[in-house]
Amino acid sequence: MLDSVSSEPSPLLTGLNEQQREAVLTTDGPVLILAGAGSGKTRVIIHRLAYLVREKGVPARALLAVTFTNKAAGEMKERAEKLLGGALESWICTFHSFCVRLLRRYAVEAGIEPGFMIWDADDQLEAVKQALRALALPEKLYPPRRLLSDISAAKNSGRPPRGEEGSPWQETLGLVAERYQQQLTASRALDFDDLLLKAARLLEKDERVRTLLRERFRYVLVDEYQDTNRVQYDLVRHLVGPEGNITVVGDEDQSIYSWRGADINNILDFERDFPAARVLRLEENYRSSQAILDAAGALVAHNRQRKGKTLRATKQGGDPVRVHQAGDEFQEASWVVAQVARARGERAAVLYRMNAQSRLFEEALMRQGIPYSVVGGVGFYERREVKDLLAYLRLVLNPDDSMALRRVVNVPARGIGERTVEHLQQLAAERGVSLWLALQQADDQDLLPARAALPLRRFRELVLQLQKEAAALTVKGLLERALHLTGYAAALAQDDSHESQDRLENLAELLSAAADFDAREEAPSLAGFLDRVSLLSETDLVRGDAPVVLMTLHSAKGLEFDSIYLVGLEEGLVPHSRSHGSREALEEERRLCYVGMTRARQRLSLTWARNRRVFGQRRPSEPSRFLFEVPRAEMVVSADDDYGAPEPARPPRRRFEREPEVVVAPAAAELDELRPGVRVRHPLFGEGTVLQSEGAGLEKKLTVTFRGVGAKRLVARYAALEVI
Numbered sequence: 001m002l003d004s005v006s007s008e009p010s011p012l013l014t015g016l017n018e019q020q021r022e023a024v025l026t027t028d029g030p031v032l033i034l035a036g037a038g039s040g041k042t043r044v045i046i047h048r049l050a051y052l053v054r055e056k057g058v059p060a061r062a063l064l065a066v067t068f069t070n071k072a073a074g075e076m077k078e079r080a081e082k083l084l085g086g087a088l089e090s091w092i093c094t095f096h097s098f099c100v101r102l103l104r105r106y107a108v109e110a111g112i113e114p115g116f117m118i119w120d121a122d123d124q125l126e127a128v129k130q131a132l133r134a135l136a137l138p139e140k141l142y143p144p145r146r147l148l149s150d151i152s153a154a155k156n157s158g159r160p161p162r163g164e165e166g167s168p169w170q171e172t173l174g175l176v177a178e179r180y181q182q183q184l185t186a187s188r189a190l191d192f193d194d195l196l197l198k199a200a201r202l203l204e205k206d207e208r209v210r211t212l213l214r215e216r217f218r219y220v221l222v223d224e225y226q227d228t229n230r231v232q233y234d235l236v237r238h239l240v241g242p243e244g245n246i247t248v249v250g251d252e253d254q255s256i257y258s259w260r261g262a263d264i265n266n267i268l269d270f271e272r273d274f275p276a277a278r279v280l281r282l283e284e285n286y287r288s289s290q291a292i293l294d295a296a297g298a299l300v301a302h303n304r305q306r307k308g309k310t311l312r313a314t315k316q317g318g319d320p321v322r323v324h325q326a327g328d329e330f331q332e333a334s335w336v337v338a339q340v341a342r343a344r345g346e347r348a349a350v351l352y353r354m355n356a357q358s359r360l361f362e363e364a365l366m367r368q369g370i371p372y373s374v375v376g377g378v379g380f381y382e383r384r385e386v387k388d389l390l391a392y393l394r395l396v397l398n399p400d401d402s403m404a405l406r407r408v409v410n411v412p413a414r415g416i417g418e419r420t421v422e423h424l425q426q427l428a429a430e431r432g433v434s435l436w437l438a439l440q441q442a443d444d445q446d447l448l449p450a451r452a453a454l455p456l457r458r459f460r461e462l463v464l465q466l467q468k469e470a471a472a473l474t475v476k477g478l479l480e481r482a483l484h485l486t487g488y489a490a491a492l493a494q495d496d497s498h499e500s501q502d503r504l505e506n507l508a509e510l511l512s513a514a515a516d517f518d519a520r521e522e523a524p525s526l527a528g529f530l531d532r533v534s535l536l537s538e539t540d541l542v543r544g545d546a547p548v549v550l551m552t553l554h555s556a557k558g559l560e561f562d563s564i565y566l567v568g569l570e571e572g573l574v575p576h577s578r579s580h581g582s583r584e585a586l587e588e589e590r591r592l593c594y595v596g597m598t599r600a601r602q603r604l605s606l607t608w609a610r611n612r613r614v615f616g617q618r619r620p621s622e623p624s625r626f627l628f629e630v631p632r633a634e635m636v637v638s639a640d641d642d643y644g645a646p647e648p649a650r651p652p653r654r655r656f657e658r659e660p661e662v663v664v665a666p667a668a669a670e671l672d673e674l675r676p677g678v679r680v681r682h683p684l685f686g687e688g689t690v691l692q693s694e695g696a697g698l699e700k701k702l703t704v705t706f707r708g709v710g711a712k713r714l715v716a717r718y719a720a721l722e723v724i
Contacts, residue, residue: 010054012024012050012083013025016044019281019282019283019284020040020043020044022280024047024048024051026280027051027052027245027247029278030244030247030274030278031248031278031280032247032248032271033247033250033280033282034250034251034252034280034282034307035249035250035251035282036253036282036283036285036309036311037251037253037254037285037311037594037595038286038288038598039286040282041223041249041282042072042076042079044282045223045249046076046079046083048247049076049080049088049090049221050080050084053088054084060089060090061216062216062219063091063092063217063218063219064219065090065091065092065220066093066220066221066222066223067093067094067095067224068223068224068227069094070532070535072094072223072558073092073094077092080092091217094535095235096196096535097531097535098199099198099199099235100118100531102199102202102213103116103195104527106202106206106209109202109208110199110201112190115188115527116189116190117187117190117397117401117404117530118189118190118531118534119191122387124180124191125148127184127403128144129144130183131175131179131180131183132144132147134179134429135172137176140705141691141692142169142176147172150173151173151177151180152261154177155231156193156196156229156231156261157229161173169694183402186402186432186434187400187402187434188434189398189403197231199235200231200235200238203235204238210238214240214244217239217240219245220236220239220240220244220245221246221247221248221249222236222246222250223249223250224249224250225248225250225266225267226250226251226252226262226267227262228262228266229261230263233263233266236248237273242274248267251309252268252306253303254591254594256557256588256591256595258585258588268306268307279307283310283311284311284314285313286315287560287601288313288315288318288604289313289318289319290318291318291320292313292318292604293311293598295321295631296597296598297310298629299593299594300590300591300594302629303587303591304583304587305584319602320635321604321605321635322603322605322606322635322636322638323605323606323607323632323636323637324606324607324637325609325623325638325639325640326607326639327609327611328609328610328618329357329360329568329609329612329613331609331640332567332607332609333361333364336350336361336607337365337367337370339563340368340370340548340563340565341370343563346547346563347547347548347562347563348547348561348562348563348564348565349548349551349556349559349563350551351556351564352551352553352567353552353573354573357568357573358376358550362374365548370547370548373548374550375549375551375555376551381533383503385506385507386506386507387407388411389479389482389483390510391404391405391407392408392463392482392486393475393478393526393529395408395436395466396466396467396470396478396526397526397530399434399463399467400434402434408486409421409459411488412486412487412488413491414458414459415452415455417452420448423448424456427447442456443456443457462486465485466478466481470526474514474518474524475518475524475525476517479514492507514529517529517532553595554592556595556596556599557595560599560600561599561600562600562602563600563602563604564599564600564604566593566597566605566606567607567608568608569624569626570621571621571624574592574624574626575589575590575593575625575626578715590626593624606627606630608623609621673723674690674693674716675690676690676693677690678723679724680704680721680722680723681724682706682712682714682720682722690703690704700716700717701714701716702721704721
């Protein structure tokens, strides 16, 4: 029996400031905690969970806390257990992990296969490509990644992807989405979006399951609520009901993922959704100096979509924010790396808007011999050899997983050509079965020539052998058997190249990961291991020991560094050119810049270059409007010697003061000339012909085919096309 609530002050409140204490003690009913950057929100969440268990006597199993990354969920659980001095049986997990556990348990009620697999990003992309091939549609005209993004966006908005009359792209999207979903069903698989959708629909339609979960989870806490999409919003609403104990923690000023489906209105409208809600603010910042907070706060104050908060630094002193004007992108990289070199021993991050900007900083760091890591490179679980072995494990669990089968049916090489696989795929489509069943039927009915049938039969026997042995093996043991039976490790060992040795080392690390899983989990299973790997996100894989980290602004969310160098602050980069036609998009770009600035603990530098090479041509740059929205009075402004004194603190050009919708752009008459059949010249791609036009005026989008390059999809007003 847990101790009853004492009249004495709880030791769990020791060390918390007044706002944090209030957030811990306000436990019942709907609560919105607006947690500013660096305000100790994770500490509040941990102490709140511990307070509910220790002081209010709430059973740990009645608590549910959901967040967005495995790293954040793991940190929460570890710190809460340390605070309570023992294991915590609460569900502290990501949204996707919660949905996997829910769907595994209530698969029948959800109308899905209990042993469903989870497709990763590569599987999803390959499925879209297969759908295009089946429809005889060219990838150049219909880029698979864009189609997949649109399918995902439709799912995240809570609606199935459907084509619309009159739009070739939308009609194609509908056809591809239909075939994509058919492949998922045939493979007994779900993608990441399906995990959320199926779980939300289960809670919406099944009153028994909904009631069971509401009775089980009496207190629900959602972290990073500003990043929830429509489906996650519905999931939470169904889970807690109109009068549940729901606490959401977030910061509308850090809502930067609308392109993933995140809806800032979920946090802005919380009080409308829950009229009895209490709103609390965490405004004491434990990370940054006041100079950094003042600069970032002044910037984001220009946004209309916000509830507002004023961050106060608990640290004393600190360097002023620096703005540096470089001559070009090369001098910008050299200046940043020179600053990094002077501050050896500190952790620094270079933040940019687009991955392509990393190259010059990498080269400059290498010249100086400064170690660095790049976030956004090939992660461990994305490496070819790791994905190959995981595909074999997926087949052991679910042989109908067509993506896994296609990946390894001829890996290592066993004489099964692409034509044979295409023949099997056609057979599967004709008979409405999976590739695995098509393979079995082709073998049983002698539908393939002997030279193809024999290696396919051996492959099938290999998978069946692994399935037979799996029950008696640990995950690590099964991986070792797969490496042996497939000959994968032996094939790599025969090649005495550095690449093969690196790949063998990666496979050894995979075995270590499996052994760690076997040792740490109470009931380790193959399904559990594959679920864990599938749900790892890029931010879970960020190295914590690199002295210099290069990453996009989006990747920096949730991290902090001694020094931040926010580079490329120019119109078209930050804010990105895509935001110029929308106030909402421009405000999100401003929030993105705010997130980057508030990652800094001690030093913040903002840089821009007077000219930069774009599409192969050097062009003059214009400083970002955001630089003029930050007070200059307490800043240090510098410039490269070759370009003399830095540009004076002047008001932005007249067009910066206008509404985003009227940003200077080509005249409508000029855009009207860009019709199908017109010959054009692009500064990078050369001469081409307009194939297709969508929309009108400033929203016009073009599909242009270029000689030797292929088809490209362009926004007309930004494409710099010249009619010839």
